[in-house]
Amino acid sequence: MKTLELDIRKAGVSLTDELKQQAQAANALLESGKGAGNDFLGWVHLPSSISDADLDAIEQAAAALRAKADLIVCIGIGGSYLGAKAVLEALSDPFRLLHRAQQHPTVVFAGQNISEDYIQALMEAAGEHSLAAIVISKSGTTTEPAIAFRLLKAEIERRYGKEEAARRIVAVTDKARGALKKLSDDEGYPTFVIPDDVGGRFSVLTPVGLLPLAAAGVDIRALVRGAQQMEEATGAGVPFDENPAAIYAAVRNALYRSGKKIEILGSYEPQLQYVNEWWKQLYGESEGKQGRGIFPASVTLTADLHSMGQYIQDGERTLFETIISVGKPQHEIMIEADGENLDGLNFLAGKRISEVNRMAELGVQLAHVDGGVPNLRIEIPAIDARTVGGLLYFFERACGISGYMLGVNPFDQPGVEAYKKNMFALLDKPGYEEESKAIKARL
Numbered sequence: 488m489k490t491l492e493l494d495i496r497k498a499g500v501s502l503t504d505e506l507k508q509q510a511q512a513a514n515a516l517l518e519s520g521k522g523a524g525n526d527f528l529g530w531v532h533l534p535s536s537i538s539d540a541d542l543d544a545i546e547q548a549a550a551a552l553r554a555k556a557d558l559i560v561c562i563g564i565g566g567s568y569l570g571a572k573a574v575l576e577a578l579s580d581p582f583r584l585l586h587r588a589q590q591h592p593t594v595v596f597a598g599q600n601i602s603e604d605y606i607q608a609l610m611e612a613a614g615e616h617s618l619a620a621i622v623i624s625k626s627g628t629t630t631e632p633a634i635a636f637r638l639l640k641a642e643i644e645r646r647y648g649k650e651e652a653a654r655r656i657v658a659v660t661d662k663a664r665g666a667l668k669k670l671s672d673d674e675g676y677p678t679f680v681i682p683d684d685v686g687g688r689f690s691v692l693t694p695v696g697l698l699p700l701a702a703a704g705v706d707i708r709a710l711v712r713g714a715q716q717m718e719e720a721t722g723a724g725v726p727f728d729e730n731p732a733a734i735y736a737a738v739r740n741a742l743y744r745s746g747k748k749i750e751i752l753g754s755y756e757p758q759l760q761y762v763n764e765w766w767k768q769l770y771g772e773s774e775g776k777q778g779r780g781i782f783p784a785s786v787t788l789t790a791d792l793h794s795m796g797q798y799i800q801d802g803e804r805t806l807f808e809t810i811i812s813v814g815k816p817q818h819e820i821m822i823e824a825d826g827e828n829l830d831g832l833n834f835l836a837g838k839r840i841s842e843v844n845r846m847a848e849l850g851v852q853l854a855h856v857d858g859g860v861p862n863l864r865i866e867i868p869a870i871d872a873r874t875v876g877g878l879l880y881f882f883e884r885a886c887g888i889s890g891y892m893l894g895v896n897p898f899d900q901p902g903v904e905a906y907k908k909n910m911f912a913l914l915d916k917p918g919y920e921e922e923s924k925a926i927k928a929r930l
């Protein structure tokens with residue numbers, strides 16, 4: 488069964504042969520490795536190259552942490568955070584923290600900000616739990632996770648001693664370089680490798696995403712299976728008309744060329760909110776460069792119809808919208824008739840809530856299209872591990888194709904260094920003396 492269908496009938500784009508050829512050529516470049524950024528194409532065949540032994544090793548490390556801790560803090564930022572967060576939120580009960588008896592250890596995240604209050608609240612809550620940590624950083628030198636890890640490491644060592652800490656901390660990092668690799672070797676932490684040729688935002692199907700997800704009890708084999716199926720369905724040998732990733736990339740580029748500079752990704756299922764966040768990094772970092780690129784924005788529906796709905800319907804006409812539409816909810820709830828009908832909702836009695844949600848989705852789509860907002864729909868049958876795995880790979884593949892069609896290197900991120908230089912200069916990092924003087928004079 489297909490995990491995804493792309494419906495572009497309301498996108499208002501006619502796919503010319505030229506556009507199709509451009510998309511096919513861009514997809515072929517991903518496989519030939521002759522395009523820009525070709526050092527970072529390890530994600531292209533990643534799903535099909537994950538072995539049972541790889542998955543066994545990840546599951547064993549996750550099981551060891553689960554056996555020891557009921558709170559596992561996953562430390563990382565950007566590509567070393569968003570994939571795991573997105574999948575975990577998509578597949579989890581949103582009220583899991585309210586259940587007294589939890590089946591799995593709770594996985595929470597740190598190192599994705601530098602907020603003192605966030606870390607304080609986490610440390611206080613952690614006091615009530617047995618604790619373990621997964622620290623993820625490809626470079627091993629990223630400031631935010633390094634600060635959080637310093638604190639968590641100290642807490643784990645204080646509680647359990649250094650020897651036991653080495654059984655409660657697992658690192659995911661470069662195979663040879665960086666401060667985290669050295670520290671892990673010195674302390675004897677088990678480590679997993681982030682392949683050299685997989686950039687952060689494409690790393691969700693490496694141990695970066697799979698280890699924390701396995702620790703949280705997610706079926707990572709199903710996730711990988713879904714991605715494998717999508718790898719096959721989007722390969723360079725697949726004809727354009729049958730390849731959803733090529734079609735999505737072509738439609739996005741056609742819309743961009745026609746002046747639609749902002750893409751809003753949305754869903755009517757709030758568990759997908761962090762898939763939006765992951766997607767924003769994937770597309771924003773991959774395409775936003777050299778003065779080009781669609782700005783990736785997101786909404787969670789229907790909530791944001793009551794905040795952003797006005798702009799989308801009626802504001803500047805530079806938008807298009809992509810909706811992840813979920814075929815089947817996991818649960819069934821009927822709206823009951825009410826004897827008094829004071830709220831006037833008896834016309835909905837006997838309908839499922841999902842039917843109301845679906846009519847909202849269809850009604851909004853038509854209203855937005857009428858308002859000049861082209862609409863794409865990505866239909867997934869349900870939110871489960873296999874489908875989500877397919878969805879992630881679909882977006883990755885389409886992003887590579889789309890970036891090449893745009894004429895940029897989708898696999899670098901030169902722009903993210905600028906703020907770091909300023910921050911280190913302001914914090915008087917050794918080696919930044921000249922920059923420190925200059926920047927402080929500008930404050």
Ligand code: PA5
Binds near residue numbers: 565686688
């Ligand atoms: O996509 C990227 O490269 C970034 O978002 C990184 O993933 C992020 O900065 C974290 O980097 P690192 O894993 O080196 O700590």
